[in-house]
Amino acid sequence: MKTPSYPDTRRENAVEEHFGEAIADPYRWLENDVRIDTQVADWVERQNAVTRAYLGALPSREWFAQRIRTLIDYERFGLPVKAGGHYFYSRNSGLQNQAQLFVRDGLQGEPRLLLDPNSWAADGATALDAWEPSGSGRRLLFSVQDGGSDWRVLHVLDVASGERLPDEVKWAKFTNLAWVGEDGFLYSRFPAPAEGTAFQGRNYDHAVYYHRIGTPQDEDELVFATPNEREMNHEAQVTPDGRYAIIRSSTGTDARYQVRVIDLSQRDKEGWKPRTLVPDAANDWKPVANIGTKLWFVTNKDAPRYRLVSIDLSARDPQFTQVVGERPELLERATIIGDHMILNYLQDAASHAETVNLDGKSVRTLALAGLGTASGFDGKPGDPETFYAYSSFNQPTAIYRMNIATGKSEPFATPALKFDPEKYLVEQRFYTSKDGTKVPLFIVRSKAAAQAGRAQPTLLYGYGGFDIALTPGYSAVRMAWLEAGGAFAMANLRGGGEYGKEWHDAGRRANKQNVFDDFIAAGEYLIAQGITPKGGLSIQGGSNGGLLVGAVVNQRPDLFAAANAQVGVMDMLRFDRFTAGRYWVDDYGYPEREADFRILRSYSPYHNIRSGVDYPAVLVTTADTDDRVVPGHSFKYTAALQHADAGHQPHLIRVETRAGHGSGKPTDKVIEEGADILSFLAHGSGLQPPENANDGATAKR
Incomplete structure (x- = not known):
């Protein structure tokens, strides 16, 4: 195919x-x-x-669209939440643009539809975001996301009648939903933005408010704010028994919190009186639950891979006491269910779960079916059951119900598959990065190709930032790539959260180049091991991963055949001037400080495009309502790449309408975007899908 002629882009001085x-x-x-x-x-x-003209002419584009549509067309359930004998859960029948919310009266009760977001907008781009039933299950608080924006509008539903109450709360953002009894809730919001700035203006003055059911928003009570520290964010949650509100405050993306607690049982006497438990924002503190006046937290204070501690608020001088010490594995979270505690660990980026007594003594481990991700395990003290989800690269999410007393699990909802998972090998390897560091790498490919030692065009995915761990999970889009004859790899780069604080610190600010070195080394390893052929390596990353793709393409354009940079941070000298960008200085540094500027300037994708060098095929993807990483990053990077003398491969941008950073995206947009990206990467890396897709389905109910 001919390289397209790019539109003229005005250059200014x-x-x-x-x-x-x-x-x-x-x-x-x-x-x-x-x-x-x-x-x-x-x-x-x-x-x-x-x-559109270029992608529409790609020979594999329609194949990918049809196959993704088939692979995503299965019944998908969310984790059930129990409240007052009611079980609330989400369900997508397959090709619905948005999942619906159902309730059952009792576990075996008939499902009843509560909310159908598919009726909220003609284009399916208005989504049900978070939701939380009141303690009795009588009311449901939920947030609505429109067009992929980070802004949320909060509403309340009467569960029995299914009718919305007149309450409406606007300008909520980065918020929890926390009921206080049955008549009101806590939430976090910013002041209403000035006209024309909602999607680009910087966010300041976050605060926690209380909304009483049946009153207008302008009567909401201010619960907590820091007007002298406008950069701080505040999130509130209420303990399962309703006794305490816990407010965590931070200034950036680092999990470093001040912690305060409000005794809600004394609210009539004391009002919203916070008591400081942790005055310094130096460590992470993840609330678990309480029993009476005793609270549990998961923290990385004096434990980079986290430990479990408790504190008794009735003591004269309350002190944190260790319950479960730090281990080589990363302790992600803990929950109290019944009279047991479930600990979620991450071991080499795969999930492990363990049940312990409230004093921390081990009871049993939870056996998982291979390298995968287990999540959920929510509930409260006294509950006899909990639900959890399990997923892997070749296993769509299945939901299980676990009896706390016995540890026995039984399926609640398992998907009927449109492919044979036994055809695919999921393995984990460790490769050596530039400085000698061993880095985990998941590789997924057909068993037949692995046994034959056959190299396949490979899609390598990475992120490497903000203490976020990449773990195994199913994607219909990735499965289409595998069915087309490709391999998929995911590198657990430094900067992520796979191994705690040390791993995160090794890939941020002055150490950011380690992330790029790790990703480049992963590509070199895949070629050296014969997993992918030379000229057959495609790469992909989103958000911070989009930055990753832009940086490594500049540094090693010879290594990659094709690249997809999704909603990336591409201008590292101005990222902090828009919306949530000011938070990212924790990972990137401050552009106005010379030492940080030198580092940022050295790898900024927009500023380091090299003319006179042959670049791989590059598809930049973004969306017009992305108010997390504003689309101007992608616009400027694409314009600069098209202007440069960067070879004959296509360098294109795809801008989605009525979509944002990723969440809330309707199914039809997921299918169309997935087909566009995969056909572009397939064309660049030499992947040719078979004429007939394999529809052999393995049904599981």
């Missing part, structure tokens, strides 16, 4: 001096909001027209 260096920014005008600036909107339309 925008130059700023930073610490003695003149930095050109000719495409700064593309930072403007695409919904407001008609010139930016025109540029997006012209770019999309070229991209």
Whole structure:
């Protein structure tokens, strides 16, 4: 196929001096909001027209669209939540754009539809985000997300009648949903933004409010704020018995919190009177639950891979006491169910779970079916049961109910598969990065190819940042790639959360280059091991992973055949000037500080594109309502790449409408975007899907 002719992009003479260096920014005008600036909107339309024409002509595009549609068309359930004898859970019948919310009266009761987001917008882009039943199950608090934005609108439902109450709360963002009794709830929000700034303005003055059912939002009570520290964020949650509200406060993306507690049983006398438990935002503190005045937390204070502690608020001088000490594995979270505690561990990026007594003594371990991810285990003290989900690369999410007393698990909802999972090998290897560090790598491919030693075009995925761990999980889009004859690999790069604080610190700020080195080494390993052929390696990453893709393509364009940078942070000198970007200084550093500037300048994707070098095929993907990583990052990077003398491979951008950073995306957009990306990467890496997809389904009920 011929390389497309790119639309003309206006270059302006925008130059700023930073610490003695003149930095050109000719495409700064593309930072403007695409919904407001008609010139930016025109540029997006012209770019999309070229991209649509190119992708539409790819020979495998329709194959991928049909196969993804088939693979995603299965009944999918969310984890049930029990409240007052009612069981609430989400369900998608298969191709619905949004999952519906159901309730059962008793575990064996008939399902009753409570909320159907598919009726909320003609394009399916308005989503049910979070939801929380009151303690009795009489009311349901839920948040609505429109067009993929981070902003939320909160509503309340009467469960018995299915009718919405008149309550509506706007401008909630980065919030928990926390009932206080049956008549009100705690939530977090920012002040209403100035006109025209909702999707790009920086967020300050986060605060926790209390909303009483039946009253207008302007009467909500301010519970906690820090007006003298405008950068702080505050989140509230209420213990399962309703006794305490716990407020955690932080300034960035690092899990470093101040912790305060409000005794709700004294609210009539004392009001919203917080008591400080942790005054310094130096460590992570994850609330678990309470029994009476005793609270449990999971913390990394004096334990980089976390430990379990408790504190008795009735003591004259309350002190944290260790219950379960630090282990080589990472303790992700803990819950109290019945009179037991379930500990979720991460061992080499795969899940392990263990049941212990409240004093920390081991009772039993939970056997999982191979390398996968277990999540859930929610509930409260006194409950006889809990639910958890299990997923892996070749196993869509299945839901199980576990009897706490016996530890016995039984299926609650298991999917009917549209593929044979036994055809695929899931393995974990460890490769050596540039500085000698051993890095985990998941590899998924057909057993036949593995046994034959046959190299396959490979899609390598990575993230490497913000203390976030990548764990095994199912994706219909990735499965389509595997069925097309490709292999999939996922690298657990430094900067992530796979091994706790040390692993995170080794891949951020001054150490950010380690992340890129790890990813490049993963690609070299896949080729050296004969898993992928030379000229057959595609890469993909989103958000911080989009930054990763942009950086490594600049540094090693010869290594990759094709790349997909999704909603990436591409201008490392101006990321902190938009929406939530100011939080990211914890991982990236401060552009206005010279030492940090030098590091950021050295790898910023937008500023390090090299002319006169052959680049791989690059598809940049973003969305017009992304108010997390504003689309201007992707716009500017694409314009600079198209302007450079970077070889004859296509360098395109795909801009989705009525979508954001990723969450809430309707199924039809997932299918279309997935088909566009995979056909682009397949064309670049030489992957040719079979003429007929294998529809052999293994049904499990």
